[in-house]
Amino acid sequence: MQPYAISRDSPYTHVAWMQALDLDLPLLSDWNAEATRGFGVGFELRGMRDVSRRSAFLLDGDGMVRGAWEYANEEVPDFDLLLAAARAL
Numbered sequence: 001m002q003p004y005a006i007s008r009d010s011p012y013t014h015v016a017w018m019q020a021l022d023l024d025l026p027l028l029s030d031w032n033a034e035a036t037r038g039f040g041v042g043f044e045l046r047g048m049r050d051v052s053r054r055s056a057f058l059l060d061g062d063g064m065v066r067g068a069w070e071y072a073n074e075e076v077p078d079f080d081l082l083l084a085a086a087r088a089l
Contacts, residue, residue: 006030
């Protein structure tokens with residue numbers, strides 16, 4: 001099981017985010033919005049298209065989505081719940 005975080009920010013910005021948040025998981029860049037569109041989580045915000053909704057997806061070893069969660073922008077995902085769902089897979 002390998003968790004990843006994905007953001008529309010550039011890979012250069014991710015260096016700062018990883019340091020600021022003390023992340024110990026890979027932070028991937030969706031700079032071109034392919035994942036945002038692929039998972040159907042894009043919306044328009046203040047004239048910017050394909051802004052990603054804060055969300056989490058659980059994929060199995062074959063790449064099939066086995067769980068999906070969506071959060072308000074100010075909401076922090078419940079990582080314990082996500083990890084428990086992954087372990088139960």
